[in-house]
Amino acid sequence: MTYLRYTPDIEQPVADEQATIDGIIKGMTQQSETVEAREHHAVRASHAKSSACVTGELTIASNLPPELAQGLFATPGTHPVAVRFAQGPGETLGDRVSTHRGMAIKIFDVPGEKLPGHGADTQDFVLATGTTFPSGTAAGFLRDGTVIGKSTGLPEGVKSAVSSTMRNLNKALHAFGTESAFADFFGHPYSHPLADSYFSQAPIRFGDYVAKLGAVPASDAQRALSEWRLDPHVDEDGFRHAAVDFFREHDVVFELKAQLWADAERQPIEDASVDWPVSVSPYRTVATLRLLRQDAYGPERVRYFDDMMTFRPAHSLKAHRPLGSVMRARLQVYQALSAFRHRQNRIAEENAAGIEQIPA
Numbered sequence: 001m002t003y004l005r006y007t008p009d010i011e012q013p014v015a016d017e018q019a020t021i022d023g024i025i026k027g028m029t030q031q032s033e034t035v036e037a038r039e040h041h042a043v044r045a046s047h048a049k050s051s052a053c054v055t056g057e058l059t060i061a062s063n064l065p066p067e068l069a070q071g072l073f074a075t076p077g078t079h080p081v082a083v084r085f086a087q088g089p090g091e092t093l094g095d096r097v098s099t100h101r102g103m104a105i106k107i108f109d110v111p112g113e114k115l116p117g118h119g120a121d122t123q124d125f126v127l128a129t130g131t132t133f134p135s136g137t138a139a140g141f142l143r144d145g146t147v148i149g150k151s152t153g154l155p156e157g158v159k160s161a162v163s164s165t166m167r168n169l170n171k172a173l174h175a176f177g178t179e180s181a182f183a184d185f186f187g188h189p190y191s192h193p194l195a196d197s198y199f200s201q202a203p204i205r206f207g208d209y210v211a212k213l214g215a216v217p218a219s220d221a222q223r224a225l226s227e228w229r230l231d232p233h234v235d236e237d238g239f240r241h242a243a244v245d246f247f248r249e250h251d252v253v254f255e256l257k258a259q260l261w262a263d264a265e266r267q268p269i270e271d272a273s274v275d276w277p278v279s280v281s282p283y284r285t286v287a288t289l290r291l292l293r294q295d296a297y298g299p300e301r302v303r304y305f306d307d308m309m310t311f312r313p314a315h316s317l318k319a320h321r322p323l324g325s326v327m328r329a330r331l332q333v334y335q336a337l338s339a340f341r342h343r344q345n346r347i348a349e350e351n352a353a354g355i356e357q358i359p360a
């Protein structure tokens with residue numbers, strides 16, 4: 001198998017990209033203002049409702065083959081990590097509205113040259129369920145995001161109805177052997193957050209190469225949850241309660257995997273809606289994430305994760321620069337929207353440069 005190498009010219013921004021990014025910032029800020037007025041607190045413009053705020057360790061495998069021993073993964077060893085699991089929308093909804101969800105990972109004690117503006121020895125990987133980002137590009141997100149933004153004002157009952165329609169649509173599409181990542185936004189199955197797999201959806205530089213990342217549940221106890229489904233009529237915070245209950249009894253393990261870029265035609269850099277076929281290049285394990293049994297929702301910890309800390313693609317080694325249209329937008333949008341919520345809440349943004357800053 002030959003993998004394609006990273007060079008700066010594999011990214012091909014369109015001419016008016018900055019105007020699109022400015023439009024996304026404006027739209028998401030307006031959306032956040034609407035939510036803030038309702039919730040009396042400024043929350044994340046995306047992935048607002050956390051379900052677990054935990055710490056643990058990432059162990060980089062030794063003896064990785066040269067094409068995988070790249071960037072952070074070039075040096076075997078163990079790093080402390082902080083991980084935030086959250087539901088997708090940028091508002092605090094009841095779990096009847098079942099959405100895609102996210103897993104934000106901050107890796108500490110990462111030496112090496114960072115992207116401009118990132119001053120700490122940390123590397124963030126901000127992942128979500130589904131292997132693709134349905135809007136594909138920043139322009140696509142601005143178009144679709146407007147629709148999502150409009151839904152912010154709708155009553156929860158309407159979102160819940162959309163959610164069940166989307167779930168049925170997903171089932172129908174599955175029956176035809178395809179699936180709609182878009183339908184996942186409001187139609188994710190009522191599955192257990194610790195039994196889901198999470199993906200970067202868009203590519204990053206992987207040292208000399210390029211890759212998409214995935215985090216896949218790797219303990220028997222998590223695999224045993226694969227058929228678990230929430231009854232949302234019983235508990236509107238059921239995903240959080242399920243995650244916290246599980247963390248009380250079990251260690252949680254994810255394998256972190258890299259899918260190397262091997263075919264410029266079938267694995268485009270600029271369009272994140274295209275699933276990179278695993279027949280062209282599979283996801284291969286590069287590290288193991290261990291989150292030992294713990295209190296996953298201690299009040300001090302949650303306040304720190306939800307209101308002070310930020311995870312973002314721009315917190316990165318140069319060797320793992322996020323790539324493509326969606327990623328270039330994320331490099332600017334997270335910073336702007338995080339600044340907005342911290343300003344509104346009058347809470348200083350924490351750099352979280354070391355694991356010791358995280359409340360026990």
Ligand code: HEM
Nearest residue numbers: 044045046047084102103104127128141200201311337338
């Ligand atoms: C154009 C595309 C995207 C835009 C504009 C966008 C925007 C945002 C914004 C504004 C936040 C809140 C940041 C903060 O206040 O700290 C956020 C959080 C988040 N996003 Fe995105 N996003 C995009 C694509 C993605 C993709 C592709 C993924 C995953 C594959 C993703 C996963 C997440 C997650 C997990 C969080 C929560 C991070 C945390 O826990 O702090 N987003 N996004």
